[in-house]
Amino acid sequence: MEEQKGSEMSVTGVWIVGAVSEQEVRSLLSASGRNSASATGHCDVAGELAWWRSTAQSSMFTPPTSSPGDWSAAEDAFRLSAFFDACYDDSEHAERLRDMVMDQFPCDVEEGLFAATARKAGPFSALAYALGPDATLRLPGWFGEFLLNAEQVRAHLPTVEKSLVLTGTARRDAIERINAWMTGLGDDPAHDADELLDGPLRVLRHAALTGQGAAGQVRWY
Incomplete structure (x- = not known):
């Protein structure tokens, strides 16, 4: 999707993570028949993950030369974007479940x-x-999409913290990469990169503390 955004001026990408009551999670899991969204049939997942691991340490964007937000995407960035798009479950079943979950978010x-x-x-x-890739795959569910009961939230929390609690150089590098993606492939130079790292973990910690489940979903509008 993202590599096609240049001509789709109104398209907006969204990622939502919210606490959901344990009772509602049970109902949603029963309706869904599974505990996370997963779409693996559109591409060679194993092959693309191996490629991503081989290139993960390299930048996929050319640094700006004129203005601070003027990053340019290299071919590898488009390939990685296409891989993420291929992992997105756009079936009717998945979209219905997303709508049902959305109704339960606080x-x-x-x-x-x-x-x-x-x-x-x-x-x-x-x-x-x-x-x-490795830190991303430690996150619950499948590329941003998950539906967890309270016990699963508590079980996943330590690994989510391992992925998202970044300090010093690691955090500065992550923020720079977020900004590169948001300007090299998107059109959002003012995106709050700090909140993108901190917000999901805040929600999962809140859900664990209050005995709730949690859900995450990717949407396109």
Whole structure:
């Protein structure tokens, strides 16, 4: 999707992570028949992951020369974006489940809801590029999409912290990579990269503390 955004001026990528009551998670899991969204039939996942691991340490963007946000995407960035798009489950079943989950997200609890939007770019894709393949795969579910009960939230929390709690040089590098993705493939130079790292973890910690489940979903509008 992202590599096609240049001509789709109104497209917005969204990543939402929210706490969901344990009772509602049970109902949603029963309706879905699975505990996470996964679409692996559109590409060679194993092959693309191996390629990503081989290139993860290299930048996929040319640094700006004129203005601070003027990053240019290299061919590898388009390939990685296409891989993320291929992993997105766009079936009717998945879209119905996303709508059902969306209805259960809190509206007025800051700790229990995180939402990132970006013009012509996917916030989770930017985060995945910043983290690299191994840290991304430690996150629950499948490339930003998950539905966890309270026990699963508690079980996943330590590995999520390992992926998202970054300090010093590692955090500065991650923020730079997020900004590169958001400007080289998207059109969002003012994106809050710090919140993209901190927000999802805040929600999962809140869900663990309050005995709730949690869900994440990628949307395109």
